[in-house]
Amino acid sequence: MDTTEPAASIAPLDRQSPAVASLIHQFRNQLQTMASLVSLAAQRAPAEESRAALEDLRARMEALTIIQPEESASDGLLAADRVLTLLGHRICQLYDPDGRRRVGVKICPLQAPPRQTGVLAQIVTELLIKIYRSGADEAEIVLAEDGEFLAIGLTKRENAGESDAASGSLGELLLEGLARSLGGAAVRGGDGGVRRVSVPREAIGVDFTR
8 A cells, every 4th residue: 555645745844843953953963074084084095086086075065064054044045145155265274274375255245045055055166176176376266146147157367277177077067967956057168167157046046135
């Protein structure tokens, strides 16, 4: 006998309930513990390629833990600009704790739903990974309104060989998939690497009026 209920009859998850909040908190703590273990593994990895892969994994885990459930406003939107700016600072600290490179992350005033903010966080993380793996000493990521679109662009002020510019690399594939998940597209530059992600603002429910 099939005892499953139709999907439409299942009540939506109440993120504000104590039980759900506790579960989310535990999940975040577990991710942070895993990120610490990944960091230790990276320090002990004998090969440079292995260390780089583990460091990138840790950065991606930071993007998954950046959003706090209690940060949602009454209308369900997050201060996405503050979340993404904090994330950018964390990622820069991971790759360049001494601040030797001039890497900037500029986010326009922006509110967005939690899920969409989470995807934007992953996009910003992937672009930052591209910067640090390229060897550029000076670069900038800018997230800004572009008409009916939200554009996240990468500008490097110094020509450097990209380690992941080729089509089919993990970073490039992730950027393309993340862009599609928001109804947008990843735009490649002359070197074949993704330089810009453009997503329709209405489709992701962002608000620039704050």
